[in-house]
Amino acid sequence: MLAAGLAAVTSLAAASDFSEPWKRQDRALVIDAYEYNPIDWNALASDKRVVGFINKASDGMPPPYSCSGTETEQRLCKALWKRHAVTRELFQTRKVVAKALGLEWGAYHLARPGNPVEQADNFVDFVEPGPDDLLALDIEDNDPEKWMSLEDAEEFVRQVHRRVGRFPILYTNEVTASHIAANRYRYRLLSRLPLWYARYKPEVGASFPKGHWSSYALWQFAAQANCGRLSCPYRAAGTPSDIDINVAPMDAAELRGQWPFGALIDVPVDYLASVPVPLSREAGLRGERITYAAVAAPPTLDELGAALKARWVALRNAFRRPPLLVAKQMRGIADYVAAARQRKQAVLVSQGTPPVNVDLIATGSIKPAKAATTPADR
Numbered sequence: 001m002l003a004a005g006l007a008a009v010t011s012l013a014a015a016s017d018f019s020e021p022w023k024r025q026d027r028a029l030v031i032d033a034y035e036y037n038p039i040d041w042n043a044l045a046s047d048k049r050v051v052g053f054i055n056k057a058s059d060g061m062p063p064p065y066s067c068s069g070t071e072t073e074q075r076l077c078k079a080l081w082k083r084h085a086v087t088r089e090l091f092q093t094r095k096v097v098a099k100a101l102g103l104e105w106g107a108y109h110l111a112r113p114g115n116p117v118e119q120a121d122n123f124v125d126f127v128e129p130g131p132d133d134l135l136a137l138d139i140e141d142n143d144p145e146k147w148m149s150l151e152d153a154e155e156f157v158r159q160v161h162r163r164v165g166r167f168p169i170l171y172t173n174e175v176t177a178s179h180i181a182a183n184r185y186r187y188r189l190l191s192r193l194p195l196w197y198a199r200y201k202p203e204v205g206a207s208f209p210k211g212h213w214s215s216y217a218l219w220q221f222a223a224q225a226n227c228g229r230l231s232c233p234y235r236a237a238g239t240p241s242d243i244d245i246n247v248a249p250m251d252a253a254e255l256r257g258q259w260p261f262g263a264l265i266d267v268p269v270d271y272l273a274s275v276p277v278p279l280s281r282e283a284g285l286r287g288e289r290i291t292y293a294a295v296a297a298p299p300t301l302d303e304l305g306a307a308l309k310a311r312w313v314a315l316r317n318a319f320r321r322p323p324l325l326v327a328k329q330m331r332g333i334a335d336y337v338a339a340a341r342q343r344k345q346a347v348l349v350s351q352g353t354p355p356v357n358v359d360l361i362a363t364g365s366i367k368p369a370k371a372a373t374t375p376a377d378r
Contacts, residue, residue: 017249018205022221022234028255030054030218030246031236032108035087039094043238045101050236051252052104052259054134055094060112062122088126095133104259106134108171111148111156119148120159134260135160135168136196142176150180150187157189166262169217171196174207181212192264196246200226202233217261218246 021027029049033039034056044050063084067077091107098105109123129135137156140147148156161167170193172180177195184191194217199207208216222233224242234245248255279288 017215018208019203020233021219021249022245022247025049026251028052028248028250028252029234029236030104030106030248030255031239032056032106032220032244032246033239035090037240037243040238041097041101044236045103045238047237049252050103051248051255052106052134053094053098054106054108054136054246055091055098056138057091057107057109058119058123058126059110060122061114061119062125091126104132104134104256105130106136106260108136108138109156109168110138110140111153113144113146113148113152116148116152116154116156117159120156120163124160124163129164132260135164135166135262136171137168137193138171139176141173142179150176150190154187154189157193166260167193167264169194169196169261171198171220173198174204177213178207178209181209184212189264192266194261194263194265196220198223213265215249217258218248220244220246 016024017027022029027049028051029047030052031044031050032054063080064077067074067081069077095105107123107127107129109119111119123135127133127135137153137160139150139153142150157167167189170177170180170190172195174197177197180187180190191212195213196218197204197208197216198220200221200223201207204219222243222245226233227235227241227243229241232241235241236243236245239245250258
């Protein structure tokens with residue numbers, strides 16, 4: 001009865017993480033912002049439930065290294081470079097301030113159409129991530145015309161892993177997350193990234209893809225879509241009304257322990273290994289990109305040892321002589337006559353014919369009758 005009660009309480013607590021978990025004081029919060037969100041850092045630090053701060057970093061492809069073309073094109077190019085430089089300076093300043101206030105730090109890349117490997121390099125170069133900095137890939141929607149395609153996102157994730165040795169988490173909405181979960185064998189990396197779930201509803205138990213992800217790493221529950229001057233699910237001190245606020249399904253200590261995530265969820269090791277597929281010069285001139293094929297991971301030392309031991313045992317047994325079946329050697333005519341009599345007696349007993357000059361009781365072929373023990377028996 002006690003075990004059943006504890007199980008019910010545990011189940012209820014887990015269910016509450018899909019229904020307004022931000023109302024629970026033991027659930028940690030994380031702010032995410034972009035360069036145009038003003039932040040009052042002293043006021044924000046007063047909210048002890050806020051554990052981390054994730055800032056927008058790179059946006060799509062890096063700006064061109066040199067500006068050319070018409071006067072208008074050159075002015076636009078220079079404006080992009082200026083914005084890139086100012087944004088990066090603000091990013092680094094916020095990083096220093098947030099960490100000084102004891103907040104966990106993270107960065108996200110806004111994924112757009114374009115070469116995913118170059119975008120990943122742009123992201124890593126922009127962020128210059130430390131070992132404790134969270135990395136995130138922001139896929140706003142499953143629309144390749146406006147945002148990075150899911151196929152390109154797989155390559156982006158691989159390239160980030162090659163550069164920094166860990167994986168980003170995946171930010172996306174309910175529709176895209178459900179599509180990835182339903183096609184997890186097609187999106188073998190995206191479907192294994194910790195999920196940063198964007199859904200502006202008070203309850204998501206019915207829509208969350210639980211059949212694949214057991215839970216979310218972060219849930220973005222408040223943004224400009226459902227927050228205004230008059231009402232908002234949660235208001236963080238020192239932030240504007242349109243700031244994005246996220247909740248974690250754990251308390252502050254647990255979130256700090258899992259930050260910055262960076263690992264895949266329940267993934268076979270061969271998902272990580274890949275080799276570039278050779279690309280011909282003609283294909284490269286046509287603009288085709290290098291693709292990567294998954295390969296099996298090398299065996300561990302224990303696996304190698306077990307395989308070598310099994311092969312050695314098989315080889316050793318192959319060269320061993322089989323045991324010889326040696327018949328009993330008869331020493332003379334007497335042994336031969338005795339063996340012949342035993343065979344004859346066995347045949348007669350099996351046929352029910354008493355053998356001649358043989359005491360069947362003495363030889364044990366017939367059991368002696370029990371002696372009478374009562375007057376009635378006599």
